[in-house]
Amino acid sequence: MRMRILYSIILLAALLLVNADDSAIPDEQLQQYLTDQLAARPASNHTNNWAVLVSTSRFWFNYRHLANVLSMYRTVKRLGIPDSQIILMLADDVACNPRNAFPGTVYNNADRALDLYSNNIEVDYRGYEVTVEAFVRVLTDKVDPAVTPRSKRLLTDENSNIFIYMTGHGGNEFLKFQDAEEISAFDIADAIAQMWETKRYKEIFFMIDTCQANTMYSKFYSPNVVAVGSSELDESSYSHHADSDVGVAVIDRFTYYNLEFLEKVEKGSTLTLQDLFDSYDPAEIHSHAGLRSDLYRRNLSQVPITDFFGNAQAIEIDEDEEEEEE
Amino acid sequence: MALSPEPAEAVSLRRNVVFSFWAVFLFLGLPLWYQTTAIHRTPLPLSKVPKLNALLESGLGLADHSLPIAVNLDSSCVADAGTVAAVNERLGQSLLKSSGDRNPAFTIKVRDKASDEQAHAAVETAYEADCTWTKKTPLPKTRISKTDKISIYIPEDGGNQVDRIVEGLESIFKADILFFNRHRLGSVEDAPGSILVKGSPYSEQVHFSFTLLVAYGQDSEQSLASRTDSVLDSQTQKSWRSQISALVSSLENSELSRYLSSITYDSDIGFQYISKSDADMLAGSTVTADQLSSLMDSFELQPVTFKSEDSAEVGFFQFIYLLLPDSEKTTRSRPMSFTIANWGGVILSPALEIASATKIFEKQIDKLLSPVSFILTDPTTGSTSTLRPMRHEFARIATITNLRAASDTLSALSHLVTSLKEMAVPQTVRDLFDSSFFEWRESVAVLHGRRRGAYNKVSEQLSLRRAAAAARVAKKAVFEKNMMLNMFVPFQHKVAVYLPLLGPGLVPLFISLKRVLKERRNQQ
Numbered sequence: 047m048r049m050r051i052l053y054s055i056i057l058l059a060a061l062l063l064v065n066a067d068d069s070a071i072p073d074e075q076l077q078q079y080l081t082d083q084l085a086a087r088p089a090s091n092h093t094n095n096w097a098v099l100v101s102t103s104r105f106w107f108n109y110r111h112l113a114n115v116l117s118m119y120r121t122v123k124r125l126g127i128p129d130s131q132i133i134l135m136l137a138d139d140v141a142c143n144p145r146n147a148f149p150g151t152v153y154n155n156a157d158r159a160l161d162l163y164s165n166n167i168e169v170d171y172r173g174y175e176v177t178v179e180a181f182v183r184v185l186t187d188k189v190d191p192a193v194t195p196r197s198k199r200l201l202t203d204e205n206s207n208i209f210i211y212m213t214g215h216g217g218n219e220f221l222k223f224q225d226a227e228e229i230s231a232f233d234i235a236d237a238i239a240q241m242w243e244t245k246r247y248k249e250i251f252f253m254i255d256t257c258q259a260n261t262m263y264s265k266f267y268s269p270n271v272v273a274v275g276s277s278e279l280d281e282s283s284y285s286h287h288a289d290s291d292v293g294v295a296v297i298d299r300f301t302y303y304n305l306e307f308l309e310k311v312e313k314g315s316t317l318t319l320q321d322l323f324d325s326y327d328p329a330e331i332h333s334h335a336g337l338r339s340d341l342y343r344r345n346l347s348q349v350p351i352t353d354f355f356g357n358a359q360a361i362e363i364d365e366d367e368e369e370e371e372e
Numbered sequence: 373m374a375l376s377p378e379p380a381e382a383v384s385l386r387r388n389v390v391f392s393f394w395a396v397f398l399f400l401g402l403p404l405w406y407q408t409t410a411i412h413r414t415p416l417p418l419s420k421v422p423k424l425n426a427l428l429e430s431g432l433g434l435a436d437h438s439l440p441i442a443v444n445l446d447s448s449c450v451a452d453a454g455t456v457a458a459v460n461e462r463l464g465q466s467l468l469k470s471s472g473d474r475n476p477a478f479t480i481k482v483r484d485k486a487s488d489e490q491a492h493a494a495v496e497t498a499y500e501a502d503c504t505w506t507k508k509t510p511l512p513k514t515r516i517s518k519t520d521k522i523s524i525y526i527p528e529d530g531g532n533q534v535d536r537i538v539e540g541l542e543s544i545f546k547a548d549i550l551f552f553n554r555h556r557l558g559s560v561e562d563a564p565g566s567i568l569v570k571g572s573p574y575s576e577q578v579h580f581s582f583t584l585l586v587a588y589g590q591d592s593e594q595s596l597a598s599r600t601d602s603v604l605d606s607q608t609q610k611s612w613r614s615q616i617s618a619l620v621s622s623l624e625n626s627e628l629s630r631y632l633s634s635i636t637y638d639s640d641i642g643f644q645y646i647s648k649s650d651a652d653m654l655a656g657s658t659v660t661a662d663q664l665s666s667l668m669d670s671f672e673l674q675p676v677t678f679k680s681e682d683s684a685e686v687g688f689f690q691f692i693y694l695l696l697p698d699s700e701k702t703t704r705s706r707p708m709s710f711t712i713a714n715w716g717g718v719i720l721s722p723a724l725e726i727a728s729a730t731k732i733f734e735k736q737i738d739k740l741l742s743p744v745s746f747i748l749t750d751p752t753t754g755s756t757s758t759l760r761p762m763r764h765e766f767a768r769i770a771t772i773t774n775l776r777a778a779s780d781t782l783s784a785l786s787h788l789v790t791s792l793k794e795m796a797v798p799q800t801v802r803d804l805f806d807s808s809f810f811e812w813r814e815s816v817a818v819l820h821g822r823r824r825g826a827y828n829k830v831s832e833q834l835s836l837r838r839a840a841a842a843a844r845v846a847k848k849a850v851f852e853k854n855m856m857l858n859m860f861v862p863f864q865h866k867v868a869v870y871l872p873l874l875g876p877g878l879v880p881l882f883i884s885l886k887r888v889l890k891e892r893r894n895q896q
Contacts, residue, residue: 179856188853236792236857243784244850 073340080269080341083242092248093205095357097122100135100181102214102223109140109294110285113154114213114255114301116162121308122209126357133184133200135171137214137224147291154297154305156289170198178229185210185237187246204245209253209354213301216256218279219264235265242268249342251319251354255300257282260336272319272342276300277333284332299331311351319354320347383891390884397881413797416805418786424779424812771815774839778812781846788850795857804849811842 099122101115119134141152141163152163171180183189184200191199202208215222219231234252241247252273254262259275266273276283276298285295286302297305307325311317323346326335339346350356782805789797815838 182857183853186857187851188856190853233857236794239792240788240857243788244781245784 076267076340079267080343083269084343087204090205090248092207092353094131094202095127095207095209095354096131096133096200096202097127097209097211098133098135098184098200100176100210100212100214102135102137102176102212102221102229104138104224106138106140106143106145107294108138108215109152109292110154110297111213112136112138112140113152113162113297115211116152116167117154117297117301117305118211119167120160120162121305122355125311125352125355126313127355128357129168130197131357132168133170133198134168135176135181135184136169137173137176139172145293147293153289153292154302156287156296158289158291168197174224176224178223178227178233181223181229182233182237185246186240186244200246202241202246205248206246207249207251207354208247209251211253211255212262213255213298216254216258216262218258219261221254221256221262231262231265234262235267238266238268238271242270249344249353253304255283255298259283259300260334260338263336263338266338266341269341270343271338272346273338274323275336276331278336281333300333300335303327303330308351308355311355313352313356315350315352315356317351318347319349319351322351386884387888387891390881390888393881394885411794411796413789413795414799414802416786416789416797416802417809418790420809421779421782421786424775424782424809771836771839774836774843775812775815778808778839778842778846781843781850782808785846785850792857796855798852798854801849801852801855804845804852808842808845808849811838811845815839815842 097118099115099118101111103111115134115136119132122132123129140146141150148158150163151158151161153160154162171184184198187200189199200208212221216228220228222228238247238250241250247270249270250268250272252263252266252271253275254273255276256262257277258279258281259277261275261279263271263273263275277300284299286297286299288295303326304322307317307322323335323337328334785801785805789795815835818835818838
């Protein structure tokens with residue numbers, strides 16, 4: 047009898063301990079935190095744009111994830127972000143896969159009108175370099191400057207707007223990297239918190255296309271972050287269509303419809319983030335795309351989409367004429 | 373068939389085996405598990421970080437120079453002297469505390485050495501802080517010149533306008549305005565042949581001089597005459613100082629000494645004086661300019677010789693500002709001399725071309741104030757005007773900027789380490805932290821002039837280098853590559869992982885322990 051009581055106590059204590067660690071921050075507390083943080087920083091416009099584009103999947107049948115990322119890569123480059131300000135992480139090289147019927151190419155549509163893997167791409171992290179650690183180090187700049195070239199570093203400052211795009215296979219609060227490890231929603235949230243603390247961004251637009259994608263941004267708690275995901279908790283993300291000659295699906299639905307919208311955006315476009323989010327149709331995407339904007343204090347209908355996808359920016363004028371001459 | 377009782381040796385052996393397993397589990401396994409799974413976090417002296425900012429903000433030991441801006445009470449908004457006094461006191465207190473209390477009004481007057489553009493910008497700053505002003509035309513259509521006297525009225529429900537105005541002024545003058553000094557100055561009346569300085573504790577004009585943090589040692593409350601160390605490295609400036617010391621020393625021994633309680637050396641171009649007491653000032657004693665002039669004539673000081681840009685040699689003395697004429701004007705109390713309110717003046721001896729001396733004197737002031745250069749466009753006419761180019765005297769401001777950057781970075785590090793419990797903190801971070809802290813303190817120590825007993829251009833550069841090193845090392849610490857956040861493993865996950873791993877191993881341990889205990893109880 048006494049042993050039974052003892053076991054019950056141990057079980058109860060274990061349950062209590064398991065439930066004790068609830069990391070969700072109450073909304074009021076979070077909003078107060080955001081207000082304090084934003085008040086401590088001077089208000090200014092962003093002066094430079096960066097993009098971090100990550101495909102975390104390996105293997106030939108994940109062709110579409112590579113195509114997703116390369117499509118986004120093409121879009122941000124088209125709208126003005128230079129290669130030097132894009133960190134491109136590709137976990138596999140399907141273009142050179144022996145199964146590729148069109149060697150050296152990657153297409154995102156069965157019509158194969160546009161080769162995304164032309165000779166004008168710069169991959170910063172490829173193959174087994176694409177790890178959770180490498181991704182977190184890129185975001186937080188915890189790298190050894192002596193051995194890491196500048197082209198592989200996210201050299202942002204407190205006036206940088208960053209577009210982060212991730213795609214791969216994921217689940218509730220995690221995203222697989224390389225079929226070997228996974229990054230959790232907490233990892234990304236804490237990495238962004240470190241970025242904020244070390245003044246490495248002004249605003250972040252986080253986009254993720256994976257199963258249960260909306261759970262990946264649920265743990266964010268840093269200011270000036272707006273996030274979208276392709277699917278809700280317990281909901282899968284689906285591919286759009288397959289190319290019978292390539293033999294696999296070539297693009298995911300969420301990314302496909304994002305691109306469909308982004309193709310309409312030009313450098314001087316007045317389209318806003320709200321316009322993009324309004325364009326999401328669950329019937330087409332086959333999942334419920336999510337939006338998290340409680341960390342973002344600007345009115346989304348007044349934020350030009352080129353604030354993240356383009357390179358339109360305020361200019362800092364150096365008043366020191368003498369120094370310029372020198 | 374009943375089993376024969378187990379031999380006592382076997383029971384004893386089993387007991388020893390069980391206890392041995394438990395001993396290994398408790399004394400070796402658990403500590404080893406704890407050591408190998410714990411995140412290494414070197415303790416950082418984080419409590420030091422807030423003190424840096426406090427030290428920086430307090431400006432301890434850092435000398436101050438008055439910017440040529442005065443915020444004066446506008447006497448037109450109050451009825452009588454008693455009200456003026458009360459308002460002065462309240463305004464002064466609120467300004468000193470920067471508390472943003474309601475203030476009835478104040479006037480921004482920009483003095484001679486500021487530009488029209490700076491004057492306009494200063495008023496615009498107040499205007500943008502939701503203050504009303506005497507001119508009805510909205511800014512920026514009206515251009516403010518430095519000769520305009522603009523009264524700014526802070527609304528009754530005004531919040532932090534004072535702070536905002538000060539911040540605006542900081543940005544206009546590219547300076548760190550850390551605190552105010554409140555000076556009570558005598559009102560000035562013109563009399564034939566002389567300038568009267570009449571003291572009053574609450575005169576119509578109460579000057580609040582904003583102070584600019586600069587890298588010169590301050591010896592407040594210390595008579596200059598008692599100083600023996602050399603402060604300035606330049607031979608010329610040394611010469612200046614020796615003459616000024618002699619002048620001040622003479623003044624202290626003269627009948628004027630009753631007005632002087634201490635003289636503060638605050639720059640290479642001037643002194644401040646602090647009145648002995650309000651009672652003396654209330655007595656209404658007056659000092660005439662002629663009295664002062666005759667006093668100075670009696671000193672028989674040798675003039676300093678300078679080579680001006682046109683190669684003409686000029687000589688002059690520096691003149692402390694005991695006389696305070698109209699702050700907007702350059703007043704000539706003698707044919708070959710001039711004074712600048714709050715900045716002292718120059719007396720030429722022998723009589724040379726005053727323009728050359730004025731030019732050098734202006735250079736000194738410009739050097740001190742480090743005026744910025746920028747192009748301004750007049751919105752009404754579209755014409756542009758360029759201010760003078762920036763002087764290469766930003767060392768002190770850069771030092772302060774670096775010190776602030778270093779303390780900000782260390783604050784960020786402190787916040788990261790305390791908020792992210794899973795963050796590893798290697799020893800290298802501690803070393804970098806200590807190094808940055810050391811450089812920070814060294815820079816401030818040099819600023820204080822304690823290191824070499826003096827502060828000069830060399831130590832100014834040294835201080836700047838130290839401050840830059842502090843900022844650089846602090847940044848290195850916060851971006852230390854080994855200070856990584858361990859992949860997040862919440863407690864639920866730890867239980868989920870370790871329970872299946874350790875659980876099966878624990879079952880035989882518990883069962884055997886239970887049996888051994890039962891046997892022991894039966895034996896008893």
